[in-house]
Amino acid sequence: QVQFVESGGGLVQPGGSLRLSCAASGFFLDYYAIGWFRQAPGKEREGVSCFSSSDGSTYYTDSVKGRFTISRDNAKNTVYLQMNSLKFEDTAVYYCAADLMRRRCGSSWFSKAGYDYWGQGTQVTVSA
DSSP states (O other), X not given: OOEEEEEOOEEEOTXXXXXXXXXXXXXXXXXXXXXXXXXXXXXXXXXXXXXXTTTOOEEEOGGGTTTEEEEEETTTTEEEEEEOSOOGGGOEEEEEEEETTOSSOOTXXXXXXXXXXXXXXXXXXXXO
């Protein structure tokens, strides 16, 4: 059974850090491009970052560049999103997803339409 299990969300003050984890079972993350998305209340789900399994290249939306880092641990079959210098506007439910058609993040990696498997989401709240 294919499954993503996300964890690591929580409540953090502005300027703080969190590390989100996305553990896969039933398939190997090494075969696919993996994305992190987020959805704030009343907003569309947006792409945050993407990890290319083909060559390890990474992509970020402009608002998180320099603050977030995506990485993968093959031994644990897990993808991470390290989030530093968190801001109020980072508050959202964060999801990981796998693009089963690509090992390399496509030019539209930020579009949710290109992803097949999704995790259940983990809440990140940035508040003073």
